[in-house]
Amino acid sequence: MKAWQTGGVHVRLVNVLARGELPLLAHQIEHWCTHDQAALQTANDEYIASRESSELRRETEQMGWSLAQLCTSLEWGDAARRATPASIKPVAQPTAFALAAFAHDASPDAALAAYAFSWVENQAAAALKAVLLGQLAGQRIIVALRDAIDAAVARALATPLDHINTFAPQLGVLSARNESQYSRLFRS
Numbered sequence: 750m751k752a753w754q755t756g757g758v759h760v761r762l763v764n765v766l767a768r769g770e771l772p773l774l775a776h777q778i779e780h781w782c783t784h785d786q787a788a789l790q791t792a793n794d795e796y797i798a799s800r801e802s803s804e805l806r807r808e809t810e811q812m813g814w815s816l817a818q819l820c821t822s823l824e825w826g827d828a829a830r831r832a833t834p835a836s837i838k839p840v841a842q843p844t845a846f847a848l849a850a851f852a853h854d855a856s857p858d859a860a861l862a863a864y865a866f867s868w869v870e871n872q873a874a875a876a877l878k879a880v881l882l883g884q885l886a887g888q889r890i891i892v893a894l895r896d897a898i899d900a901a902v903a904r905a906l907a908t909p910l911d912h913i914n915t916f917a918p919q920l921g922v923l924s925a926r927n928e929s930q931y932s933r934l935f936r937s
Contacts, residue, residue: 758872758890762897766868769799769915770843771861771905776913777847778857781826786833792910793837793844799915809842816845826852861902869894 773796780788800806817834820826826848834840834848843864850860873887 758869758876759894759897761872762865762869762894762901765915766865767901767904768908769913770796770868771865771901772908772910772913774843774847774850774861774864775857775905775908776910777844778850778860781830781847781851784830784833786836789833789844790837793841796841796843796915797839801915810839812842813840813845816842816849820845820848820852825849858902858906861905862898865898865901866891869898 773792777789777792780792797806797809800809817840820834821831824831830848830852834845837844846864847860850857850863855863869891873890876882876890877884877887
């Protein structure tokens with residue numbers, strides 16, 4: 750399957766996730782390693798402020814809260830780090846995911862690949878619900894993006910903290926339209 754056949758998923762993976770969430774995740778893993786609470790808070794706040802619509806903010810806040818609760822409930826990591834998310838209000842999904850990755854000794858490249866794969870799989874599932882593609886087409890999309898996931902991870906790991914960029918104006922416009930739409934299928 751060619752990149753153009755994977756459509757918007759490929760574009761968002763390469764131009765949005767690889768430049769924004771994945772580099773943030775890599776840096777947040779480093780901040781959890783050193784337990785730099787100020788850096789965790791600052792990066793988390795900047796990420797939440799970068800969300801282009803209230804829908805995107807609510808999504809990352811809900812996912813972050815849920816994952817932070819899971820980390821606390823299952824006692825992942827040491828007590829000091831488990832207590833930190835309670836002081837980060839609201840906690841973004843990449844910040845909470847970084848805590849889970851740190852707590853399980855996941856290497857940054859493996860953690861970023863897992864995050865990207867999960868995102869791609871979620872996008873394929875959303876496409877299957879919105880358009881009658883079929884399960885096989887969804888699996889083809891996921892398999893076709895393996896190399897793009899690897900490239901996105903490599904790019905993210907090489908991105909300095911001050912070069913993180915979430916500039917995606919069309920995504921912001923579409924998200925803003927979706928949040929005020931009368932009937933929505935799901936938050937995406």
